[in-house]
Amino acid sequence: xxxxxxxxxxxxxxxxxxxxxxxxxxxxxxxxxxxxxxxxxxxxxxxxxxxxxxxxxxxxxxxxxxxxxxxxxxxxxxxxxxxxxxxxxxxxxxxxxxxxxxxxxxxxxxxxxxxxxxxxxxxxxxxxxxxxxxxxxxxxxxxxxxxx
Numbered sequence: 001x002x003x004x005x006x007x008x009x010x011x012x013x014x015x016x017x018x019x020x021x022x023x024x025x026x027x028x029x030x031x032x033x034x035x036x037x038x039x040x041x042x043x044x045x046x047x048x049x050x051x052x053x054x055x056x057x058x059x060x061x062x063x064x065x066x067x068x069x070x071x072x073x074x075x076x077x078x079x080x081x082x083x084x085x086x087x088x089x090x091x092x093x094x095x096x097x098x099x100x101x102x103x104x105x106x107x108x109x110x111x112x113x114x115x116x117x118x119x120x121x122x123x124x125x126x127x128x129x130x131x132x133x134x135x136x137x138x139x140x141x142x143x144x145x146x147x148x
Contacts, residue, residue, distance in 0.1 A: 033074040033075075033076065034072065034073065034074055034075035034076065034079050034135055034136070035072070035073045035074060035135075035140075036070055036071070036072060036073075036081070036133055036135050036140045036141055037070070037071050037073065037141075038069075038070060038071040038112075039068060039069070039070040039071075039131075039133060039141045039143045040052040040055050040068065040069050040070070041055070041056060041057045041059075041066065041067070041068050041131070041143060041145045042054050042055045042056060042067045042068070042069060043056060043059070043063060043065075043066070043067065044067060045067050045069050045112075045114040045116075049111075049112055050069055050111065050112035050113055050114045051069055051112050052067070052069035056145075057144065057145040057146065058145070058146045058147075058148055059124065059145065059146070059147050059148075060124075060147065060148065061119075061123035061124045061125070061126055061147055061148075062119065062123050062124075063119060063124065063147075064118070064119050065116050065117065065118050065119060066116060066117045066119075066124070066145070067114055067115070067116045068083065068114065068115050068116070068131050068133075068143060069112050069113075069114045070112065070113055070114070070115075070133060070141070071110075071111075071112050072107065072109070072110065072111055072112070072113050073110045074110060075107065075108045075109055075110070076108060077108040078106055078108070079106065079107060079108055079135070079136060080104055080105070080106050080134075080135075080136050080137070081104065081105050081106075081107065081113060081133065081134065081135055082102060082103070082104040082133070082134040082137070083102060083103050083104075083115035083131060083132070083133055083134075084099060084101075084102045084131070084132040084133075084134070085099070085100040085101045085102070085117050085129065085131055086098065086099055086100065086129060086130045086131070086132065087100055087125065087127060087128075087129055088127065088128040088129060088130055089127055089128055090125055090126050090127015090128055090147070091125050091126040091127055092125040092127065095125070100117065101117060103115060115131070115133075124147040125147065126147050126148060127146070127147060128144065128145075128146055129144070129145050129146065129147065130142050130143065130144050130145075131143040131145070
């Protein structure tokens with residue numbers, strides 16, 4: 001009787017191992033080694049390296065273009081990075097937590113990448129802003145900046 005129970009437990013264990021193995025073979029287990037870091041707001045980026053130039057987190061309403069340079073590390077092919085530009089609050093009282101724009105790029109490797117927001121015809125409204133950065137649809141960084 002004792003041996004019978006031992007063999008039943010062993011058979012159950014082997015069955016579980018086989019089922020788990022089949023699950024991982026049939027399902028795509030996805031995780032990324034990619035990381036985002038060194039997010040820096042600036043008025044300019046180096047055209048070749050995309051590293052930040054003229055770093056600041058306070059801009060004027062007549063700034064021609066607001067940039068964010070961010071370092072991407074260890075990204076496998078087809079990695080998606082999305083920027084979401086949000087006007088949080090300020091002089092435009094009827095707008096709060098307003099999504100201005102979003103942009104997604106697909107890339108790979110280790111390098112600096114940049115996102116930018118061009119000045120509207122009437123200038124940037126004064127206030128607080130956030131740039132949200134996503135890595136494969138998962139928010140990774142929030143970068144705050146102001147327009148004075």
